[in-house]
Amino acid sequence: MPSKLTIKDLHVSVGETPILRGVDLEMNQGEVHALMGPNGSGKSTLAYAIAGHPKYTVDGGSILLDGEDVLEMEPSDRARAGLFLAFQYPVTIPGVKVHDFLRHAISNVRNPDRKEGEELISMREFRKELRDRMSEQRIEPEFARRYLNDGFSGGEKKRMEILQLAMLKPKFAFLDETDSGLDTDAVNFVSESVRRLSTENEMGVLIITHHDRLLQYNVPSITHVMLGGRIVETGGAELAQELHTAGYEKIRERHPEAAVEQAEQEQVAGV
Ligand SMILES: Nc1ncnc2c1ncn2[C@@H]1O[C@H](COP(=O)(O)OP(=O)(O)OP(=O)(O)O)[C@@H](O)[C@H]1O
Ligand SMILES: [Mg+2]
Numbered sequence: 392m393p394s395k396l397t398i399k400d401l402h403v404s405v406g407e408t409p410i411l412r413g414v415d416l417e418m419n420q421g422e423v424h425a426l427m428g429p430n431g432s433g434k435s436t437l438a439y440a441i442a443g444h445p446k447y448t449v450d451g452g453s454i455l456l457d458g459e460d461v462l463e464m465e466p467s468d469r470a471r472a473g474l475f476l477a478f479q480y481p482v483t484i485p486g487v488k489v490h491d492f493l494r495h496a497i498s499n500v501r502n503p504d505r506k507e508g509e510e511l512i513s514m515r516e517f518r519k520e521l522r523d524r525m526s527e528q529r530i531e532p533e534f535a536r537r538y539l540n541d542g543f544s545g546g547e548k549k550r551m552e553i554l555q556l557a558m559l560k561p562k563f564a565f566l567d568e569t570d571s572g573l574d575t576d577a578v579n580f581v582s583e584s585v586r587r588l589s590t591e592n593e594m595g596v597l598i599i600t601h602h603d604r605l606l607q608y609n610v611p612s613i614t615h616v617m618l619g620g621r622i623v624e625t626g627g628a629e630l631a632q633e634l635h636t637a638g639y640e641k642i643r644e645r646h647p648e649a650a651v652e653q654a655e656q657e658q659v660a661g662v
Pocket of ligand 1: 428431446
């Protein structure tokens with residue numbers, strides 16, 4: 392049975408500030424969803440809350456993965472359960488090499504009962520897999536020996552996120568502007584990689600993007616629009632198209648209450 396992720400009436404704040412004001416979202420494994428919305432509407436906040444970032448406090452609502460309460464899980468257990476977030480701004484971890492990071496991550500995800508300090512997946516097996524995936528992603532072999540994201544260019548960081556996706560093969564992937572900062576060739580390449588990985592592995596993918604290239608390759612079955620911390624509209628691929636050409640003015644007009652909250656959030660963010 393394909394897995395199902397169900398988010399109901401999710402409220403999230405950062406510090407004292409409420410950001411998400413009741414988000415409802417349902418995703419099945421194998422579906423491609425697009426999440427769009429103006430700057431500061433809460434898209435990244437939703438992705439962080441799903442991943443379990445400690446700065447984002449859940450004040451109400453629920454996230455269930457096949458009926459299991461995701462909010463009760465530690466971030467590492469969420470990854471083990473098959474959730475993956477590719478960050479809009481990937482973090483640098485000096486001192487941790489790409490190779491070691493991925494070997495740990497994969498050992499934990501593939502062997503959910505593994506305790507810290509227990510055996511990792513075999514070096515030989517891991518090396519081969521990493522080499523194959525890196526060459527598919529056109530990442531130079533020496534990247535495996537570099538510190539994670541340390542001194543990586545913007546484009547290299549994003550490709551690193553795709554490499555993690557290819558290695559971890561989650562059930563649900565949340566790609567937060569994985570296409571931003573990439574040159575045209577790289578966007579095409581990443582878009583095609585996402586398409587291939589998601590179909591081969593029956594992933595559910597939520598693509599957060601302001602551009603349409605990633606969506607041309609990964610035509611969304613469902614498009615959500617966020618405004619002022621709520622998903623105010625859900626439609627098909629044509630909704631994504633409409634937003635690309637017409638912008639968010641009509642959406643603001645149709646949802647005046649959310650538009651007011653959006654304007655407040657934009658003030659905070661200085662958009
Ligand atoms: N860690 C944080 N500290 C302070 N404010 C935050 C934090 N994270 C989010 N916010 C605020 O929450 C609001 C929503 O931000 P969020 O990053 O989720 O927007 P977004 O929809 O991803 O925007 P963008 O399209 O610009 O990436 C903004 O007003 C932002 O300033
Ligand atoms: Mg964002």
